[in-house]
Amino acid sequence: MMQAGRLNKKVKFYSNAGDVSDHGNWVDGRALRCTLWANVREQLGKEKLEAGILESKHRATIRVRRSALSEEIETGDTAQLGEQDWKILSIAPVGDRGDDLDILCETAGAG
Template sequence: MEAGRLNQRVTFQAHVLIETDMGGVIEGWEDRFTPWAHVRYLRGSEAVMQARLVSKAPVIITVRQSAQSVGITSEWRAVVGGVIFDLKEDPRPSEDGGFFEMLGEG
C-alpha cells in the first residue's frame, strides 16, 4: 500500500456507556480519532453478493499503523463520508507490515 492511496478520512468510534446525574446509563458512540485511510469496496464473491441482497456494503479499510490504530477492535465502527461501517474483525497487519486492514460492513 502506498501512502498516496490513503485518500479518505475515516472516523473511528468506540461504544461507550455514560452515567447520567440521575443514575441512568446512556449508550452511544464516541469519536476516538480520524486518520487518512483507503476504503476498498468488495465485489464479486458469493458472500459479497448475498450481502448486497440485504443492502450491506462490505469494505476493506486500510490505515497506517500507529499508536492509535493499534487500539482498534471489532467492537468499534468506522464512519466514512456519513456512512457507518461496523467492523467485523480486529485489524490485521498488511503484507508490507506498515498498515492495518480490517473488514467493515455498512
C-alpha cells in the same frame, strides 16, 4: 508499506461507549478514538431474504498505516466514512512487516 498517495479518504473511528442514566437505563453513545487517512475498498453488496425481509449487506476493507492511534481501534468499534457508519468486524496486520492494518467493516440495511 502502502504509498501515501493511496491513503486518500479521511475515516473517523469511534469506540462504542455507553453509560447508565440517572434513571438506571442504558444509554448508547460513542467516543471519537481517532481520524486517519485510509485507502477504502468497497465490495458489492449481498442481498438475501431473511424472515420475509430483503436484507442488503455492504462490506468494505479500510487500510490504514499501523501507528499508536490505529492500534487502539477494536473489533466492534464504528468507522465513519462521510455520513456512512460501518461496524468493524475484524482487524488484521498486512504487509511484509505488518506496517498496515486491514479493517473489515460491514453496514446493513433493509430495503
